[in-house]
Amino acid sequence: MENELKHELFKLHPMLKKITNKDTIFWENTKWMKKAKTDLFSMEEVDDAEETLKRFSSYLKVAFPELEESDGFIESSIQAIPNMKVALEKEFGTSIAGQFILKCDYALPISGSIKARGGIYEVLKHAERLAIANSLLKKEDDYAVLATEKLRAFFQQYTIAVGSTGNLGLSIGIMGKKLGFNVVVHMSSDAKEWKKALLREKGATVIEYEADYSVAVENGRKEAEQDPMCHFIDDENSKDLFSGYAVAAKRLKVQFEKANILVDEAHPLFVYLPCGVGGGPGGVAYGLREIFGEHVHIFFAEPVASPCMTIGLMTDLHDEISVEDIGLDNKTEADGLAVGRASKFVGKVMETYISGCYTVKDEELFTSLGLAMESEGLFLEPSAHAGMFGPIQLMKNGQSYLEKHNLADKMEHATHLIWATGGSMVPQEMREEYLKKA
Template structure:
């Protein structure tokens, strides 16, 4: 740890940000963002960009419904249920000896059709946008056409001339691989060492070219980018810098608003909404946070969850270094069973775009992920992959840590917590093979981690 970071030694950074001591020791922490609600000059994105993305997904709905019959009940819209998990809430309160004031909900992106994770939002959206642009450019499509024509042999033949590439720890690769292959693209997914074997096998079964790397996520992205730059017919989906991925995720917010209204759940000054989002490079949770802030403004409070071995977004935000710093710079190993969160360096684009919208970040040990996994299965019969459980620690940290209490006081929320809604965003799980899920379950225990 002798490297200089932006002109300062690691020790100087630690002295400036004492929380780094705990992060280096891989302790679980809660960090509250001191720049929350500050003015942001780093984005030119607005709600109109999100509306444009939503309209594009609506145009593609007839095609989606045609080629993915599991979306028939939502008329080709890729969306997930929102459910109250009161039994889980009671179990958490008992295990941690505290009260979680308000309602506890689960946003079940683990059940999103097509690829079974949150990445079905951004990943699929960017592939569809690219396909639409190519079809319009070559005179094969008018936006007034029924997009069912994308399912025709002519379109599949047309797209077979083009390639798509992406670097992934797993779920983004699944969403992009499955969608691109269905349209007819030749697609390559560059997979990091953390990616689960079953995800690679599933992609290969769909005709996707999977290239494996012994190193981490950043290397997979770098290699994917290089391949695309060398081939004019290859389109690279850049998880670190893509506005299209970001906007695909952001569409979730207006749909969530409608679901909350259908459940008679109010979000306003006296009824705050807390959302806990697992975070890797930042694109998925960042896009959703952006969308939620456009819908609910100051009445929604978003917290990102990261493994203790991979808190790249927290470190990037806290120090202001963004992607100029890696967890490796502070001696962390980026090794976690939460494969979608195994990222050593965060997205600067996302960090700068939502830097003033994010309430804070917290970290969680791998064993605690398995404990939540088992508890949720027993209490609610819902099975998630380990990374998707990270958000469950959010309500507990907010209620038990001094930093959480200070945040609630500063935001004048203390008197309204009985009316609060806590929403944990479940990011994946429905496509995990049964034997692997049983193994995950076996690793969980019912008491909290010391």
């Protein structure tokens, strides 16, 4: 980025100085609208995704017996975490009004992270498309037929490729290999060794890069373009991924109704979503705003070294600005969030949907990791703890947001939903290493 443009940006957006210094920030999105809107995506695509996942439920029960109990649905529970709330209040010297609820995507079946939503959905949709086009499947069929050797042999002709920091690669590798596809995962330098090892164990090809996430995606995309039998799952631009994530909002509505958790003018909902390139949190945020409207307030959480979505939205430059452009190194222990350049598609969709973004230091992630273990016996990987820091940031630095939206006097009846994005598949020795750091 040219110095002149950089100078101009810093003048227009004084908060960039704090971001460059790796200070934590709370940024309020002034483009937020009561009736959020976008021309780039629609709820019809989410409804289609939900129907597709229903059709696959009989196959998923056969392929993954652990889904028998949920009737072939890949879903996570919600859980009250009052002790964690008390522990955070004490640690950060801040009183937080409202109840703490955890969305347990860290325990999602099959691949143990939020990526089990979008990643697995896109693999299933691609398989359905191929099987129908080749007269091997009709939408009225029992999809358990996909578990037969005949179908597996058919899918073996095809390859699925993806660029990933870790969890997306895991979800696609596990699902793709189960169906019979060849799978190639292009992994960035910050991807954890255990994730690469697990993918290889499942039979996926892992290509490693010294560079960061953007390079892994770019190379994966280029390589896939050379092969007509290869489908590239594009974390930066895929509407299928986005749709799979957005289905979560429809299911959350049902869970809230069963748990008698109200979301209305008198009972605001605050949601804190860890953010990397933006697809997972973007899809969830889109669905939540479409369902709960102006009564849900969504904040994306990013590491101080990698706040790509924050700077993309703040400057309106989206994917035209990277964290390196403003002097950051994109190095963080939160491997899933180590992304230097945000998705333009997601950034543009989110312009009127999300309430803001905040950043968190790696040491705060580890503090939270230790507190969750002590207070709730709960283990999440470091990146998933970015959400835990949200209510602290809101209470300490978001008072003007609360006042502007007439929320200050409603906080006693608020729900803080922390979206726990990953962690159940972390090996025991890695858990112990994280807990030592905590």
